[in-house]
Amino acid sequence: xxxxxxxxxxxxxxxxxxxxxxxxxxxxxxxxxxxxxxxxxxxxxxxxxxxxxxxxxxxxxxxxxxxxxxxxxxxxxxxxxxxxxxxxxxxxxxxxxxxxxxxxxxxxxxxxxxxxxxxxxxxxxxxxxxxxxxxxxxxxxxxxxxxxxxxxxxxxxxxxxxxxxxxxxxxxxxxxxxxxxxxxxxxxxxxxxxxxxxxxxxxxxxxxxxxxxxxxxxxxxxxxxxxxxxxxxxxxxxxxxxxxxxxxxxxxxxxxxxxxxxxxxxxxxxxxxxxxxxxxxxxxxxxxxxxxxxxxxxxxxxxxxxxxxxxxxxxxxxxxxxxxxxxxxxxxxxxxxxxxxxxxxxxxxxxxxxxxxxxxxxxxxxxxxxxxxxxxxxxxxxxxxxxxxxxxxxxxxxxxxxxxxxxxxxxxxxxxxxxxxxxxxxxxxxxxxxxxxxxxxxxxxxxxxxxxxxxxxxxxxxxxxxxxxxxxxxxxxxxxxxxxxxxxxxxxxxxxxxxxxxxxxxxxxxxxxxxxxxxxxxxxxxxxxxxxxxxxxxxx
Amino acid sequence: xxxxxxxxxxxxxxxxxxxxxxxxxxxxxxxxxxxxxxxxxxxxxxxxxxxxxxxxxxxxxxxxxxxxxxxxxxxxxxxxxxxxxxxxxxxxxxxxxxxxxxxxxxxxxxxxxxxxxxxxxxxxxxxxxxxxxxxxxxxxxxxxxxxxxxxxxxxxxxxxxxxxxxxxxxxxxxxxxxxxxxxxxxxxxxxxxxxxxxxxxxxxxxxxxxxxxxxxxxxxxxxxxxxxxxxxxxxxxxxxxxxxxxxxxxxxxxxxxxxxxxxxxxxxxxxxxxxxxxxxxxxxxxxxxxxxxxxxxxxxxxxxxxxxxxxxxxxxxxxxxxxxxxxxxxxxxxxxxxxxxxxxxxxxxxxxxxxxxxxxxxxxxxxxxxxxxxxxxxxxxxxxxxxxxxxxxxxxxxxxxxxxxxxxxxxxxxxxx
Numbered sequence: 001x002x003x004x005x006x007x008x009x010x011x012x013x014x015x016x017x018x019x020x021x022x023x024x025x026x027x028x029x030x031x032x033x034x035x036x037x038x039x040x041x042x043x044x045x046x047x048x049x050x051x052x053x054x055x056x057x058x059x060x061x062x063x064x065x066x067x068x069x070x071x072x073x074x075x076x077x078x079x080x081x082x083x084x085x086x087x088x089x090x091x092x093x094x095x096x097x098x099x100x101x102x103x104x105x106x107x108x109x110x111x112x113x114x115x116x117x118x119x120x121x122x123x124x125x126x127x128x129x130x131x132x133x134x135x136x137x138x139x140x141x142x143x144x145x146x147x148x149x150x151x152x153x154x155x156x157x158x159x160x161x162x163x164x165x166x167x168x169x170x171x172x173x174x175x176x177x178x179x180x181x182x183x184x185x186x187x188x189x190x191x192x193x194x195x196x197x198x199x200x201x202x203x204x205x206x207x208x209x210x211x212x213x214x215x216x217x218x219x220x221x222x223x224x225x226x227x228x229x230x231x232x233x234x235x236x237x238x239x240x241x242x243x244x245x246x247x248x249x250x251x252x253x254x255x256x257x258x259x260x261x262x263x264x265x266x267x268x269x270x271x272x273x274x275x276x277x278x279x280x281x282x283x284x285x286x287x288x289x290x291x292x293x294x295x296x297x298x299x300x301x302x303x304x305x306x307x308x309x310x311x312x313x314x315x316x317x318x319x320x321x322x323x324x325x326x327x328x329x330x331x332x333x334x335x336x337x338x339x340x341x342x343x344x345x346x347x348x349x350x351x352x353x354x355x356x357x358x359x360x361x362x363x364x365x366x367x368x369x370x371x372x373x374x375x376x377x378x379x380x381x382x383x384x385x386x387x388x389x390x391x392x393x394x395x396x397x398x399x400x401x402x403x404x405x406x407x408x409x410x411x412x413x414x415x416x417x418x419x420x421x422x423x424x425x426x427x428x429x430x431x432x433x434x435x436x437x438x439x440x441x442x443x444x445x446x447x448x449x450x451x452x453x454x455x456x457x458x459x460x461x462x463x464x465x466x467x468x469x470x471x472x473x474x475x476x477x478x479x480x481x482x483x484x485x486x487x488x489x490x491x492x493x494x495x496x497x498x499x500x501x502x503x504x505x506x507x508x509x510x511x512x513x514x515x516x517x518x519x520x521x522x523x524x525x526x527x528x529x530x531x532x533x534x535x536x537x538x539x540x
Numbered sequence: 541x542x543x544x545x546x547x548x549x550x551x552x553x554x555x556x557x558x559x560x561x562x563x564x565x566x567x568x569x570x571x572x573x574x575x576x577x578x579x580x581x582x583x584x585x586x587x588x589x590x591x592x593x594x595x596x597x598x599x600x601x602x603x604x605x606x607x608x609x610x611x612x613x614x615x616x617x618x619x620x621x622x623x624x625x626x627x628x629x630x631x632x633x634x635x636x637x638x639x640x641x642x643x644x645x646x647x648x649x650x651x652x653x654x655x656x657x658x659x660x661x662x663x664x665x666x667x668x669x670x671x672x673x674x675x676x677x678x679x680x681x682x683x684x685x686x687x688x689x690x691x692x693x694x695x696x697x698x699x700x701x702x703x704x705x706x707x708x709x710x711x712x713x714x715x716x717x718x719x720x721x722x723x724x725x726x727x728x729x730x731x732x733x734x735x736x737x738x739x740x741x742x743x744x745x746x747x748x749x750x751x752x753x754x755x756x757x758x759x760x761x762x763x764x765x766x767x768x769x770x771x772x773x774x775x776x777x778x779x780x781x782x783x784x785x786x787x788x789x790x791x792x793x794x795x796x797x798x799x800x801x802x803x804x805x806x807x808x809x810x811x812x813x814x815x816x817x818x819x820x821x822x823x824x825x826x827x828x829x830x831x832x833x834x835x836x837x838x839x840x841x842x843x844x845x846x847x848x849x850x851x852x853x854x855x856x857x858x859x860x861x862x863x864x865x866x867x868x869x870x871x872x873x874x875x876x877x878x879x880x881x882x883x884x885x886x887x888x889x890x891x892x893x894x895x896x897x898x899x900x901x902x903x904x905x906x907x908x909x910x911x912x913x914x915x916x917x918x919x920x921x922x923x924x925x926x927x928x929x930x931x932x933x934x935x936x937x938x939x940x941x942x943x944x945x946x947x948x949x950x951x952x953x954x955x956x957x
């Protein structure tokens with residue numbers, strides 16, 4: 001015992017010091033991790049009163065319709081609105097399970113209550129994140145090693161689910177530093193490193209101006225604007241110069257004050273260092289700070305209203321599948337603006353760029369709730385009828401798969417379904433014609449698309465008789481009678497009940513099927529028919 | 541006798557193709573063109589490594605020259621077969637574009653118009669299909685084989701004029717076979733009629749033909765599913781010798797399919813060969829694409845001539861722009877929209893002629909006798925007898941001429957030089 005006594009205080013001290021140090025490190029790390037968590041500034045999932053702004057937006061559209069002699073629209077039924085919400089927010093039609101839940105809801109405001117559910121659903125944030133990522137970084141996997149698209153999409157999805165203010169999301173995309181794996185926003189910049197020469201200032205200027213500001217200033221990259229364009233070549237390159245100090249090294253993305261953006265203007269013989277300068281509202285630009293942070297301040301300034309308008313136009317497009325101003329990324333700086341735009345932008349700014357609130361406002365308007373059925377030739381162009389637009393490839397794939405399952409397929413579904421779904425979606429989307437952009441070109445149906453739906457593997461596999469996996473077979477087996485079977489199939493595929501004529505037609509087809517196998521065939525044909533109809537392939 | 545001669549080597553021809561073949565042989569010279577084949581060298585072929593080499597100069601970049609059927613005109617080595625058919629073609633060495641970005645340049649080359657945020661212009665093939673409809677055809681009249689990101693579009697004429705897109709034509713068109721019996725398919729279509737009627741209730745009468753095109757596309761798809769003309773798409777039905785003549789590459793098979801489709805009555809086919817964007821290792825990169833191009837392009841011209849279709853078929857081959865005379869540090873050539881080359885043949889284009897010239901030293905940027913992109917378009921439309929200056933009212937309410945260019949008489953057979 002004695003032999004140890006002379007050293008034990010020292011050992012004890014050392015041991016205690018080690019423990020304290022370890023605890024301090026762990027505690028520090030925990031605090032750091034906790035601090036890194038984005039604080040939800042706005043309650044993400046609480047129904048809020050948006051009736052005031054909705055009334056004002058409605059009034060603006062109503063005045064416009066009256067001035068043009070276009071009759072105001074009738075309201076679509078709740079299930080049609082539910083279908084629109086699900087397609088826009090989750091990328092697929094609602095499941096029969098969802099529909100039954102909605103049908104069980106008592107009282108008013110069913111779409112609004114359903115929207116509250118969807119805004120808290122990971123399917124919504126995942127889908128919207130993917131749509132926004134297409135705008136920010138495209139669909140390609142990009143430069144090897146220094147770009148992780150998946151990480152960016154996950155970060156966007158988390159941000160949307162937590163309802164982080166939009167200006168903070170954009171700020172991070174523009175000014176983030178560090179490594180692309182641990183700091184996902186950095187991928188907005190690393191994706192431009194295609195030539196391995198560092199961030200591409202020109203691509204970043206084009207992306208910032210189009211995606212966040214709704215201005216196609218990149219059209220003057222090579223020369224001053226023509227045909228009445230107000231922009232000069234210098235406007236574009238002075239904007240690009242805010243990324244001139246950005247570089248990659250072993251610490252990831254950082255800014256080097258000694259580095260500058262150089263460019264040879266048209267007509268000049270030598271390249272020159274370009275000073276950073278913004279093309280409008282210089283008063284919103286802070287005097288001090290790193291160039292990218294100053295740019296982020298200017299882009300997201302409340303006084304720089306085009307930032308809010310651009311996002312309003314993008315989310316309007318996501319919800320309607322058609323922008324309020326076409327094209328979606330080319331807005332006039334000073335107007336004129338269509339009805340609703342200024343009111344929505346001002347409300348978005350006044351409520352600190354609250355994305356969930358904006359979705360609530362737009363989807364509560366008379367325009368979003370309008371029926372798409374009209375015999376007035378000018379109604380749809382003036383938003384007096386919900387625009388009928390072709391579903392996007394991934395919405396088609398998601399809807400075929402969802403209609404073929406009675407339960408909701410999404411983030412919480414068994415992994416095997418998600419993997420299967422992803423492979424199916426990938427194959428189908430490629431064939432259906434995905435351009436890799438988040439575009440809204442409003443094209444019509446094509447022959448390859450119809451061949452794919454009529455004869456392709458995906459629809460064939462999902463409508464064939466299978467008592468365990470196929471929704472159409474199960475509906476045929478479990479429904480108490482033919483009428484109920486037809487109704488369930490219509491709800492699962494069209495999100496509506498059949499008309500009397502439709503019901504009678506398919507009931508007769510089912511009644512003439514005398515054996516189990518012929519009934520399965522009749523149900524399969526019913527599903528095939530609905531999936532090949534205009535109504536299924538179009539948002540309405 | 542006539543029929544035997546014109547269908548030699550094409551025993552698969554369908555009744556419509558037979559009729560067209562006989563018409564083609566009987567057609568008097570000087571009649572407007574009927575069909576268009578566009579061969580796009582996507583990524584931009586280097587004129588200096590294909591149709592306009594300057595082998596002995598500083599900008600030659602190691603390319604070797606070979607003689608062609610046109611006296612005093614050389615091509616890059618590797619284009620021997622194409623060189624031998626130049627007696628039937630014209631070479632433009634002075635194409636001038638205003639776009640140096642791939643997407644914008646392709647738009648310009650395909651439509652003859654520069655991009656405009658307010659509307660999408662139709663591709664030249666869509667214009668021709670719109671102006672010259674062919675009612676007897678059961679398959680699409682506008683086809684894009686191996687398209688890149690920017691296939692030919694109907695633009696403001698509508699998506700029904702978009703090119704039908706297909707990949708390597710080694711097998712049949714995907715999903716073209718019904719998965720159920722005729723009887724069951726018939727029942728499905730009857731049911732579809734009931735469902736479509738419900739959806740159309742209360743909507744505008746032209747909702748489908750002017751908006752969704754859904755039922756129209758189903759109708760066209762079904763007509764195609766049972767058509768004999770489908771055989772034209774499938775080059776696996778051609779002999780091995782025919783396929784080998786074209787090089788038996790995806791692009792070669794695409795060119796063979798293009799000839800078969802034109803024989804069948806298709807109005808416009810585009811075939812794309814990508815891989816020309818050689819910012820690094822230009823010499824090797826261009827040479828490997830030249831090997832693919834040579835057999836396919838030469839065989840296409842030979843076969844059109846053999847089947848008496850060259851007089852009625854316009855062939856255009858080129859990229860969205862050219863490549864720089866200067867070779868960069870990576871041994872590559874960059875984008876060069878002035879003084880690039882395009883090969884044109886058939887349908888009233890001159891034979892054995894060269895138009896324009898570039899500076900052999902690569903110093904002078906502007907070529908001699910420049911041919912503007914819109915002028916090439918005007919010339920093509922003129923060969924089809926289409927009044928290209930005609931103004932149509934676009935959906936945005938703006939009157940728009942089919943082409944703002946002018947006919948380049950120097951390119952035409954009717955003008956002697």
